[in-house]
Amino acid sequence: MTAAAAHASAQVAAQAAVPAVLPAPPPAAHRLAELYVDRRAIARNVRHFAHATGTPVMAVVKADGFGHGDVAEIALANGATWVGVATIPEAMRLRERGIAAPMLSWLNPVDADWEDAIGAGIDVAVTSFEQLYAVASAAERAGGTARLHLHLDIGMSREGAPAESWSALCVAAAALETAGRVRVVGIMGHLSSAETPASRQNDVERLRFVNGVRVAHRRGLTPSELHLAATAGALHRPDSRFTLSRVGAGLYGIDPAGIAALTPALTLTAPVAHLRRVAANTGIGYGHDHTTARATTLAVLPIGYGDGLPRAAQEHAQVAIRGRRYPIVGRISMDQVVVDVGNDAVELGDIAVLMGPGTRHEPTMRDWAEWSGTIEHEIVTRLGVRNSRVLRSYDERWAR
Numbered sequence: 001m002t003a004a005a006a007h008a009s010a011q012v013a014a015q016a017a018v019p020a021v022l023p024a025p026p027p028a029a030h031r032l033a034e035l036y037v038d039r040r041a042i043a044r045n046v047r048h049f050a051h052a053t054g055t056p057v058m059a060v061v062k063a064d065g066f067g068h069g070d071v072a073e074i075a076l077a078n079g080a081t082w083v084g085v086a087t088i089p090e091a092m093r094l095r096e097r098g099i100a101a102p103m104l105s106w107l108n109p110v111d112a113d114w115e116d117a118i119g120a121g122i123d124v125a126v127t128s129f130e131q132l133y134a135v136a137s138a139a140e141r142a143g144g145t146a147r148l149h150l151h152l153d154i155g156m157s158r159e160g161a162p163a164e165s166w167s168a169l170c171v172a173a174a175a176l177e178t179a180g181r182v183r184v185v186g187i188m189g190h191l192s193s194a195e196t197p198a199s200r201q202n203d204v205e206r207l208r209f210v211n212g213v214r215v216a217h218r219r220g221l222t223p224s225e226l227h228l229a230a231t232a233g234a235l236h237r238p239d240s241r242f243t244l245s246r247v248g249a250g251l252y253g254i255d256p257a258g259i260a261a262l263t264p265a266l267t268l269t270a271p272v273a274h275l276r277r278v279a280a281n282t283g284i285g286y287g288h289d290h291t292t293a294r295a296t297t298l299a300v301l302p303i304g305y306g307d308g309l310p311r312a313a314q315e316h317a318q319v320a321i322r323g324r325r326y327p328i329v330g331r332i333s334m335d336q337v338v339v340d341v342g343n344d345a346v347e348l349g350d351i352a353v354l355m356g357p358g359t360r361h362e363p364t365m366r367d368w369a370e371w372s373g374t375i376e377h378e379i380v381t382r383l384g385v386r387n388s389r390v391l392r393s394y395d396e397r398w399a400r
């Protein structure tokens with residue numbers, strides 16, 4: 001063995017030697033990505049809608065509370081009086097959790113478990129004759145009366161009843177009401193363009209709704225709940241409020257019109273799990289989409305698209321560590337991302353804030369939506385899928 005080779009192998013041996021005192025691992029709380037849900041933010045947003053709109057608020061908690069988890073209780077404790085979800089199974093889970101508030105489920109197949117809904121006192125939306133008859137026959141079997149909201153399509157071309165069948169649907173519902181099988185307690189519509197409050201389309205669709213209500217009255221129906229507005233309508237189109245606003249996005253701090261200053265509720269963090277120093281011209285991640293321009297330090301965060309981070313945000317995405325912004329470099333992998341922290345003193349276990357209300361220089365959900373070409377709704381809904389949620393704010397987390 002040459003002297004140089006002997007020297008090199010001695011070095012490797014020295015590096016492989018286990019230190020006499022093993023370094024302590026970072027605190028346990030630092031090892032996983034965490035998703036914080038700020039209950040106070042949701043409470044504040046609900047109160048804003050209840051006060052500013054002057055109409056009762058239906059808290060829309062479909063898709064697991066837009067990814068925020070069990071938030072119906074918070075909404076109801078802060079001014080919401082109704083709860084809204086897409087499907088009957090979603091509504092049943094809320095009832096099983098002890099939520100007794102008036103509840104509406106609006107998107108169900110013809111063979112849904114209508115008897116479950118009737119038995120649990122869950123209102124259902126009806127958009128077709130097939131659904132109407134299925135619900136009425138379930139009510140007959142259950143020996144009860146189904147509470148219905150007839151849903152008129154005013155322009156979405158989605159799940160509402162088409163205008164051509166509206167009058168006949170009202171007639172059929174009125175006949176079943178007389179027979180005691182159903183009670184039409186509400187009429188609903190959904191605006192296609194409320195995110196553009198000044199759009200004339202809102203005027204057109206509101207008129208269709210008003211006409212639909214008039215037709216229902218003429219056919220003998222006496223619904224007490226007339227609801228058209230979702231978040232954007234409730235905020236920016238007072239003429240769309242009627243007797244109830246169905247508020248989803250707004251509860252979580254999202255104004256689809258991008259005007260109102262609501263409070264985002266989510267904070268997403270991940271610890272620095274790995275640090276390494278690399279030379280200039282080092283390729284990073286799959287395909288080497290990014291190559292270092294100079295020697296730098298890379299921090300690996302254990303979070304990726306499998307946790308809901310949009311892969312498409314590559315090239316733009318940033319995180320905040322110790323209040324400073326750093327870019328995510330290379331591709332966003334399923335379980336990890338690489339952050340270029342330059343020559344800064346970042347340490348193992350430091351917490352990277354990927355997304356939050358924006359109060360600590362961290363990116364917001366709106367930033368992530370813009371970086372990845374989508375809307376905030378999609379960002380927050382995806383994050384809830386795999387991340388374990390902590391029902392307290394990031395501030396509360398560090399308060400003790």
Ligand SMILES: *Cc1c(COP(=O)(O)O)cnc(C)c1O
Nearest residue numbers: 060190230231246247248249250
């Ligand atoms: C999701 C949904 C809502 C809530 O809409 P936001 O814009 O999130 O407030 C209201 N109504 C219907 C029919 C929906 O599907």
